[in-house]
Amino acid sequence: MVQLLSTLQSLKKPYIFPHIEQKLREVQKKTPHMSILNFGVGDVALPLCPTIAQALTSAAHEMQTDGGKRGYGPGCGYRFLREKIADVVFADYGIAADEIFISDGINRDITELQELFPSDVHVAVPDPAYPAYLHMSLVTGRKNVHLLVCTEEHGFHPIPPQEHCDLIYLCSPNNPTGVAMDEHALQAWIDYARTHEALILFDAAYAAFIRSPGVPKHVYDLAGAKECVVSFYSFSKSAGFTGLRCGYTVIPKELKVREGRERVALAPLWEQRQEIKCNGIAYPIQRAAEAALTPQGQSEARAQIDAYAGCAQCLARGLQHLGYTCWGGEDSPYVWWKTEGRSSWDFFAQLLEQRGILSIPGTGFGTHGEGYVRLSGFNSQAHAEEALSRLCTN
Numbered sequence: 001m002v003q004l005l006s007t008l009q010s011l012k013k014p015y016i017f018p019h020i021e022q023k024l025r026e027v028q029k030k031t032p033h034m035s036i037l038n039f040g041v042g043d044v045a046l047p048l049c050p051t052i053a054q055a056l057t058s059a060a061h062e063m064q065t066d067g068g069k070r071g072y073g074p075g076c077g078y079r080f081l082r083e084k085i086a087d088v089v090f091a092d093y094g095i096a097a098d099e100i101f102i103s104d105g106i107n108r109d110i111t112e113l114q115e116l117f118p119s120d121v122h123v124a125v126p127d128p129a130y131p132a133y134l135h136m137s138l139v140t141g142r143k144n145v146h147l148l149v150c151t152e153e154h155g156f157h158p159i160p161p162q163e164h165c166d167l168i169y170l171c172s173p174n175n176p177t178g179v180a181m182d183e184h185a186l187q188a189w190i191d192y193a194r195t196h197e198a199l200i201l202f203d204a205a206y207a208a209f210i211r212s213p214g215v216p217k218h219v220y221d222l223a224g225a226k227e228c229v230v231s232f233y234s235f236s237k238s239a240g241f242t243g244l245r246c247g248y249t250v251i252p253k254e255l256k257v258r259e260g261r262e263r264v265a266l267a268p269l270w271e272q273r274q275e276i277k278c279n280g281i282a283y284p285i286q287r288a289a290e291a292a293l294t295p296q297g298q299s300e301a302r303a304q305i306d307a308y309a310g311c312a313q314c315l316a317r318g319l320q321h322l323g324y325t326c327w328g329g330e331d332s333p334y335v336w337w338k339t340e341g342r343s344s345w346d347f348f349a350q351l352l353e354q355r356g357i358l359s360i361p362g363t364g365f366g367t368h369g370e371g372y373v374r375l376s377g378f379n380s381q382a383h384a385e386e387a388l389s390r391l392c393t394n
């Protein structure tokens with residue numbers, strides 16, 4: 001009988017997000033009358049923006065006509081969307097349409113780009129972090145995984161290590177800590193990557209939430225970034241696309257990797273890989289993503305981002321006002337709440353069962369998430385206020 005790779009079975013913990021959804025269903029079943037305020041998984045809470053919905057339906061109608069019918073699309077995305085992203089998002093950063101590869105969201109590309117590199121390369125993963133980086137590194141049989149421990153003393157920033165790493169996962173603003181790296185912290189990583197000929201896999205899922213001066217919206221502002229940073233963007237949280245699925249990966253043409261003694265550009269290799277592995281993202285979805293970047297689409301999406309940011313900020317400030325310690329909620333939709341001596345699972349259970357507040361235990365994001373829970377701002381300010389008032393009552 002065919003043998004299974006043992007890597008998937010050997011993961012010690014269940015993947016956190018479906019596990020939390022399951023816990024929620026259990027509590028709802030046990031206490032059907034309890035109203036639960038959901039600050040858990042972090043899926044978008046608002047309906048699709050009208051301009052995006054309109055583009056989606058127009059594209060479907062267009063496909064009903066002889067002149068507009070579409071089959072397989074290009075593996076790296078339609079030209080109209082690649083050009084739109086280059087013009088609207090990267091006009092000031094010198095990133096061209098050919099350096100932008102359309103995807104079905106960040107998750108797949110950021111976990112699969114590793115497949116281009118041998119299994120013994122050294123992979124660095126922050127702890128705590130979005131759990132897919134570590135899970136997929138283990139599932140693909142990586143032998144050398146280094147955890148970049150992000151502690152309170154360093155403001156939860158991952159610090160470049162002494163040892164050599166080849167592939168480095170970074171996410172800013174970070175999920176789960178809600179902390180964004182400033183230009184100095186990012187530059188230190190770029191300098192490390194250039195010295196070690198390493199590649200940074202930069203998750204920019206929450207770039208749209210950055211507001212603070214000194215926190216770069218895009219890494220390509222920084223010296224040397226185009227030589228060593230692949231960035232991953234998504235319409236999921238910036239335009240409500242979690243159920244539609246669209247994102248993009250940026251690989252600058254200057255970025256080279258080693259193949260034997262040669263240094264070869266990564267972008268054409270990724271293009272070739274995409275042509276083999278991906279038969280394109282649906283045409284209506286790409287038209288909808290294009291619409292999200294029109295002035296009207298941007299203004300509707302911005303209103304939603306502001307609402308989520310307002311919810312996160314209300315939670316963070318309200319918790320601080322009540323005497324709790326927390327981070328995030330400024331450049332990010334997430335709030336990282338210290339559990340003051342209680343285990344993150346106990347604190348999670350107590351919040352859920354006694355206050356009807358759904359969070360995520362910090363250990364779901366790595367061992368060093370112990371002692372914290374994450375609250376997501378993908379909810380409303382009214383619910384944030386309700387949660388704060390529930391925390392005031394005995």
Ligand code: PLP
Nearest residue numbers: 105106107130175205234236247
């Ligand atoms: N990266 C981070 C840090 C996330 O928090 C998420 C989703 O929550 C993703 C990637 C997945 O994004 P996408 O929906 O684009 O696959």
